[in-house]
Amino acid sequence: MLSKAGVTHSKGAKYVIETIEVASPKENEVLVKIAGCGLCHTDELAQEQVIPVQLPAVLGHEGAGVVIEVGSSVTGVKPGDHVVLSYASCGHCETCLDGKPYVCRNNAQLQFGGAMSDGTKRLSLNGKEVSNFFGQSSFAAYAVANERNVVVVDKEVDLTILGPLGCGFQTGAGTVLNGLKPKFGSSIVIFGTGAVGSAAIMAAKIVGCQKIIAVDVVPAKLELAKEIGATHTINGKEIADVVEEIKSITNGGANYSIETTGVPALVNQSLHCLRTLGQSAIVGVSGDVTINVFDAVMMEGRTMQGFIQGNAVPQLFIPKLVEYYKAGLFPFDKLVKVYDLEDINQAFDDTHKGLALKAVVKM
Template identity: 60%
Template structure:
């Protein structure tokens, strides 16, 4: 079928809205009419080839929509269901089987390799293959996804809002709730107040962390962090972050979530921990220098990576929606909507800090 999609032809080039051919779903796949999709930093790093994805490609990995068709082996959803699309995983490696699909042994191939679970492609243009992304490619009016990517959601919540739960918001909240698991009374610092960081702030409030410190360089985002649960905020351009955190906490935080992808902040997130503290890095951060003895070993600190909040999407995303319904997770305060033709503007305004979480709506 012919669809409209935002296609990436070259490294760092603007998205172009063009016609693309989408194949029918296979037996373990679904065809989804995309209603809206979130814009995530991971889309930008793929566009710019910081994480190589074969081009041309249709990016987008925070899709939400309605099932149009389900393959004969699909059991979890049916035509007409509302769904959120999340990351791809194989389902049979040891990490998938033990409840950690975000650490699937095939994760990089299935999400960044341009292929579906059966190692073929569903997208083409003028007879040439087009790469998929995260097994969904939701920057288009329709998407084909494996059943493992698909999360059924209740129909009483605005579907156009829910796409970002599939990656960015799941990552921030899940890093706190699933990976770090702070106990009531333990403290946390969150570096970067984009959608991932602010989701971590909201999750820390749900857990009951008495001290939640948000670090950013945009005052508007720090103000939002205060509104969403941060007890303290630090402007990294104006203050010594490590010194301020140690002053606020009398020695450092128990935990940190580093979302910025800035190498210097990854080190700061460890330096501002108290002894035995742990920092989780979720941003796509490149080479970073640490003094292992001073920064980590001497005080028994931990530095861990966190992918997709170590979540099982089919379990965790409905939990986040339940928190949202109860008023405990107001992620709707982060979003601004754009039309498909405004997708490049959405990326620009996200990079400039004007929008926390852009969501692109598809044409009817």
């Protein structure tokens, strides 16, 4: 099948809209007509080859659309189903069998190896194979995905904007709801109010956190954070000592923090702003960070833990987020700005400029 797609040809190069060939799905796979796909920082990491996906590739891993065709062994999905595509997992390693596919032992190969789970590819351009991404490659009009990637969702909800539930929104909300599980009336700090951080803010409101503190340097993002649930906001450019400000707001330190930016200084702040026995969740892509373990962790009995995909099993968690959305409790549509696929490079530029919090390209 011919499909329009945004193709990445070389390190750091802009996306080129081209017509690729998409092969039919194999036994355990489905073919999806993509309605929309969210833009995520992880796509840029592959584009810049921080994640060394073999190029050329069709990136995009927050796709949503309609199932067109299913393989012979697929049982949980049928043509006509509305679906969100999420991360790939093998289903047979120890962690998958233990109900934790978000830490699948084969995670890196399945998301970033450039091929499907059987080691072969479904995409080609001018007769030459093209790498896929996250087992879906949703910057395209059509995508092939493993049945394990696919989540059936309510047909009443606009498919175009649902894609980010498969990664960014799932990561932020899941870190709160599945990972930290904050106690009712507790306090939480979210460092970075992009898509992931904003989803965490909404989730913190759902569980009844009393103080929800958003930290960012973009005033417009902080205003939106208040609209979706933050009780306090801190502009890191205007407050000399963010940690002391948080301790003042929380009368000694927050119970929980979530660090979404990957900035080393904020990783440290996410620990030092906590009260005794506080928990810090790391979801940002951080490099080397210098931490005084005695002062930041041990002396106060604090915990620092990494979370992947919000500890979510997509088939169980994403439908819950859709129900929260329909009930008005998870208004992620306020975060979304929709672009045409042909404008994907502009969408990424607008995201960098703060003009789009969560950009989605429609097909």
